[in-house]
Amino acid sequence: MTDELFREDALLRRCEARIISLDETGIGFDRTVCYPQGGGQAGDAGVLRLADGREITLADTRKGARPGEIVHLPATGADLSGLAVGMPVVVEIDWARRERHMRFHTATHLLCALVPHPVDGCSITAAYARLDFHMTEPLDKDALNAGLARLVSEAHPVSHRWITEAELDANPQLVRSMSVQPPRGQGRVRVMEIAGVDLQPCGGTHVANTAEIGAVVVTKIEKKSARTRRVVLGFAEPV
Numbered sequence: 001m002t003d004e005l006f007r008e009d010a011l012l013r014r015c016e017a018r019i020i021s022l023d024e025t026g027i028g029f030d031r032t033v034c035y036p037q038g039g040g041q042a043g044d045a046g047v048l049r050l051a052d053g054r055e056i057t058l059a060d061t062r063k064g065a066r067p068g069e070i071v072h073l074p075a076t077g078a079d080l081s082g083l084a085v086g087m088p089v090v091v092e093i094d095w096a097r098r099e100r101h102m103r104f105h106t107a108t109h110l111l112c113a114l115v116p117h118p119v120d121g122c123s124i125t126a127a128y129a130r131l132d133f134h135m136t137e138p139l140d141k142d143a144l145n146a147g148l149a150r151l152v153s154e155a156h157p158v159s160h161r162w163i164t165e166a167e168l169d170a171n172p173q174l175v176r177s178m179s180v181q182p183p184r185g186q187g188r189v190r191v192m193e194i195a196g197v198d199l200q201p202c203g204g205t206h207v208a209n210t211a212e213i214g215a216v217v218v219t220k221i222e223k224k225s226a227r228t229r230r231v232v233l234g235f236a237e238p239v
């Protein structure tokens, strides 16, 4: 099991850790700041700092084969000689990339508040985000952009808390996504709240206030199928 530090504090950029596994699937640590690809959000990249001063580039982070396992994928061609289980290291994320994930991810929650339909697909990367809504009505890009700009400028705080699975079962309307069900079996589910705007189960990383989303805009709306409308988000400023 890896202690998932990013679940409680998405703003942590680095941590000390020990190597607990090391094989062709990647490197595991006893704790990490790196978010593993999941729930539509891309995994973190970063760097591994060794005690002797060497740095190993981490290209991506994924869930491992076993529950609770997280594997960090070294960049192609990285020199892993000398690494060993038990070795202390520092894990540091590529913050510029993660910050873009968090801005986009939080913006997708604002979209959920603006478009009251179930979500049946989601992808969040550093370059764009897209959200598929299960709906037949057309969407108005200008209206969505005006709504996003308003919710960003209103500077709503973003927070998370844990609820019991029984509480979730008693409030099925909280689950907006048809494609991603909240993880079960731990007795508790993490919910993300933008007070008065959106509340739903989510294990991803978010900015602390909607104002930090900044200039995120709807760049495209596509009719992916008779019952799916895809909304694509991009940054209005050059990145």
Ligand SMILES: [Zn+2]
Pocket: 105, 106, 109, 192, 202, 203, 204, 205, 206
């Ligand atoms: Zn989220």
